[in-house]
Amino acid sequence: MSITFSKSREEMNVGYIHAYLTKSYWNEGISLEKVKKCIDNSLNFGMFQDGKQIGYARVLTDFVQFSYLMDVFIEPKLQGRGYGKMLMEHIFEDEDISQLPGMLLATKDAHSLYEKFGFKRFSEENKNRFMIFKRNETK
Template identity: 45%
Template sequence: MAAPLRISSGRDELDVAMIHRYLSEQSYWKRGVALEVVRKGIDNALCFGGYVEGQQVAFARVVTDYTDFAYLRDVFVLPAFQGRGYGRQLVAAVLGDERLRGVGWMLATDDAQGLYASFGFESLATPEKYMRRPAP
């Protein structure tokens, strides 16, 4: 049986060095990202850490106005802790957070559509209406 996952949005608990290491070295979506960019993203978002026996093993970041929009970003579980249900627990905690009640959600993923579909996420019905302006 997996050790329990404790989830917190306490910013002071986040292991920023570990988060940066994972995002810059292991993620497919932010490989090579600078530490300064990760810090700024954390400072300007609602972040959640997942902890097992005091060690941070998971992370999720929400960009939101707390009113009607939230964008779920940078969700991961360290490879050594995957397959134990921690990702599902983390996403459930984020989506259930009282501060985000009633907001509409968006996210992008290359490989976890099944996980997010189980929480009610669905493909855009009219993707042709949506536009983006990529960062330089």
């Protein structure tokens, strides 16, 4: 089986990406139009097996100082077989990413995968440096 990667927006299977994201805990119910807009405004990483998309991630970045890893997923029936690690390795080896000083991400799961690539949970000392704004949230 041949595994390939692409950053080309044109090669991303938008329907496949939408179908996964709309059922994910972080983007449940997201519209196809919003997924298209996210793809258009991000650095995309598609993973393909014999030409069929089996994984995806995107990075929001200014290409100098800031990057935020988002929407990482592998086809559910292929999870646990090292494909997530392969996708992350590809992202970190990418010329647009490898020169950046760091990266943020938010996740409820897969911490052990991300820790293999140097991601750390916020320390007590750093947790008060970060803030979040969420529209329509009370308090």
